[in-house]
Amino acid sequence: MKPALIVHGGAWQIPAEAADACREGCRHALEIGWRILSRGGSAEDAAEAAIVVLEDDPVFDAGTGSHLNRDGGVELDAILMNGATLKSGAIASVQKIRNPIQVARRVLDSSEHSMFVGAGAEKFAEEIGVKLCDPEDLIVARERSAWELCREGKHVSEHHDHQGGTVGAVAVDVHGHLVAGTSTGGTCCKRAGRVGDSPLVGCGCYADEEAGGASCTGWGEAIMRIVMAKAAVDMLRAPDASAQLVADACIRLLARRAHGTGGLILLDRNGDAGAAFNTSNMAWGVIKPDGSVFVTI
Ligand code: ASP
Numbered sequence: 001m002k003p004a005l006i007v008h009g010g011a012w013q014i015p016a017e018a019a020d021a022c023r024e025g026c027r028h029a030l031e032i033g034w035r036i037l038s039r040g041g042s043a044e045d046a047a048e049a050a051i052v053v054l055e056d057d058p059v060f061d062a063g064t065g066s067h068l069n070r071d072g073g074v075e076l077d078a079i080l081m082n083g084a085t086l087k088s089g090a091i092a093s094v095q096k097i098r099n100p101i102q103v104a105r106r107v108l109d110s111s112e113h114s115m116f117v118g119a120g121a122e123k124f125a126e127e128i129g130v131k132l133c134d135p136e137d138l139i140v141a142r143e144r145s146a147w148e149l150c151r152e153g154k155h156v157s158e159h160h161d162h163q164g165g166t167v168g169a170v171a172v173d174v175h176g177h178l179v180a181g182t183s184t185g186g187t188c189c190k191r192a193g194r195v196g197d198s199p200l201v202g203c204g205c206y207a208d209e210e211a212g213g214a215s216c217t218g219w220g221e222a223i224m225r226i227v228m229a230k231a232a233v234d235m236l237r238a239p240d241a242s243a244q245l246v247a248d249a250c251i252r253l254l255a256r257r258a259h260g261t262g263g264l265i266l267l268d269r270n271g272d273a274g275a276a277f278n279t280s281n282m283a284w285g286v287i288k289p290d291g292s293v294f295v296t297i
Pocket of ligand 1: 010011164165166185186187195196198216218219220
């Protein structure tokens with residue numbers, strides 16, 4: 001089967017000065033993921049590698065560059081889901097893990113459990129040989145100054161260069177194996193301990209290779225109400241479903257039933273892609289059937 005890969009860097013209002021960096025970040029993630037898929041590598045490896053690129057890119061709200069919570073710290077969430085077994089691996093509310101998606105992958109592959117939070121997730125990471133980082137290493141000047149402005153006054157979006165930037169990927173490999181993943185620093189100035197949709201199976205991510213896989217972004221509390229990633233995959237089960245029409249339908253559902261804003265990317269089981277959002281922008285990109293890279297915001 002021909003492999004396929006789609007990535008996103010969040011649904012938000014992307015300021016003009018961040019547009020090139022967002023496009024470049026998505027392009028780089030696609031290139032790294034595609035290098036793996038085009039050589040016959042696994043969907044897990046490709047989705048994880050693409051998300052690591054996005055986590056390491058400070059323009060996005062995941063890994064390095066994440067939003068700060070009300071207490072001035074980062075709290076990161078990530079999930080990777082295997083569309084063959086329906087098993088997912090997730091971590092939430094971690095502060096000392098540079099690449100949460102790598103630990104989510106290890107939860108998926110080698111734990112009897114599906115999700116760890118906070119100190120327990122960091123303990124698991126250490127046990128599998130991941131070196132914990134200083135939480136300060138993940139904080140960039142842009143986010144520190146936004147937090148300071150919010151602390152002095154009240155939390156307002158103008159203080160933030162951006163309000164979004166969650167990242168995600170869905171990959172299908174040459175064997176037709178499908179994997180989806182999502183990683184985020186969550187919403188800016190969230191209360192400590194708040195977890196959104198991103199690491200929750202069915203909400204921020206879902207994969208079932210009998211139908212397809214999805215990664216979501218946007219206002220987590222609304223996405224959770226409609227369990228959006230699972231809703232998308234279930235819509236893909238219809239014999240005549242079109243990936244793009246399903247993406248559009250999910251965003252209509254998000255607006256109508258949860259009065260929410262956000263976006264999602266998806267691949268159906270044949271590798272056909274769909275993407276939709278009702279925010280001003282969503283940074284996303286896909287490898288087209290001819291192997292060329294398409295990126296847009
Ligand atoms: N969905 C993420 C959350 O609520 C944020 C985002 O995608 O912008 O944590």
